[in-house]
Amino acid sequence: MATDDIVFSDKNDDITYDPYVIATAEDSSGILVGGAPIRITNFGEDDLSNVGIYLASASNVGDVDNPAHKTPGRDYQDLLTWGTTTVLDPSVTSGGVKISFDEGTNYTYITRSAGSTYTNRIIIPERLDSEGNTLLAGTLKDGETIQVEVDIEVPDSEPTGTRRLFINMVAE
Numbered sequence: 001m002a003t004d005d006i007v008f009s010d011k012n013d014d015i016t017y018d019p020y021v022i023a024t025a026e027d028s029s030g031i032l033v034g035g036a037p038i039r040i041t042n043f044g045e046d047d048l049s050n051v052g053i054y055l056a057s058a059s060n061v062g063d064v065d066n067p068a069h070k071t072p073g074r075d076y077q078d079l080l081t082w083g084t085t086t087v088l089d090p091s092v093t094s095g096g097v098k099i100s101f102d103e104g105t106n107y108t109y110i111t112r113s114a115g116s117t118y119t120n121r122i123i124i125p126e127r128l129d130s131e132g133n134t135l136l137a138g139t140l141k142d143g144e145t146i147q148v149e150v151d152i153e154v155p156d157s158e159p160t161g162t163r164r165l166f167i168n169m170v171a172e
Contacts, residue, residue: 016147040171041145046153050138051171052121053099053148055079055110058166068166075165082155095155096166101125107151118172 023079032137042048068075083096098107099115101124108114108122115122123138124146140146150169 012074024130036150038150038169039145040065040140040148041143042140045142047142048140049136050123051140052115052123052138053169053171054115055097056116056119056168056170058106058168069164072166076167079110079165079167080112080116082153084113085155086153095153095158098151098153100151101127101146101148107149112151121170121172 036129040053042051055076058068058074070078079095079097083098085092086094086096097110097115099110099122102105109117110122124140126137127146129135129136129141129144135141152165
């Protein structure tokens with residue numbers, strides 16, 4: 001797989017080289033949520049198979065004037081804990097990173113068992129291409145761009161407005 005050919009961009013197709021900001025705000029039920037569409041493009045000459053998304057500990061934690069509040073490992077572990085707790089018992093907490101490949105209709109939370117490593121990455125789902133042909137799950141055709149909605153929910157137990165989370169999102 002030529003993962004060097006996979007590029008992240010924002011909704012305006014501006015390639016993302018620097019940290020990408022996903023801000024949060026309160027929804028109607030008082031839960032802090034934030035979302036951003038991220039586009040993933042295969043600029044290679046070959047179709048890619050078995051492509052998925054997972055989180056990793058951040059390699060960038062902000063600039064000198066505005067550094068991270070916690071270590072990258074702590075941010076990563078907190079997000080996995082929040083997502084796992086939400087999936088196991090939604091009445092206890094609501095938080096974590098959730099992704100959607102269908103413009104926010106169906107979300108998958110990133111947990112310790114889904115999307116936390118390469119081996120349990122969340123595979124791009126089966127879908128139709130522009131010609132109406134079915135693409136197998138994990139396929140990213142040469143030149144194809146897919147959009148992924150990435151939302152972050154912060155649990156009530158986390159003080160409002162006092163935490164910035166730094167993580168790496170990987171597609172390969």
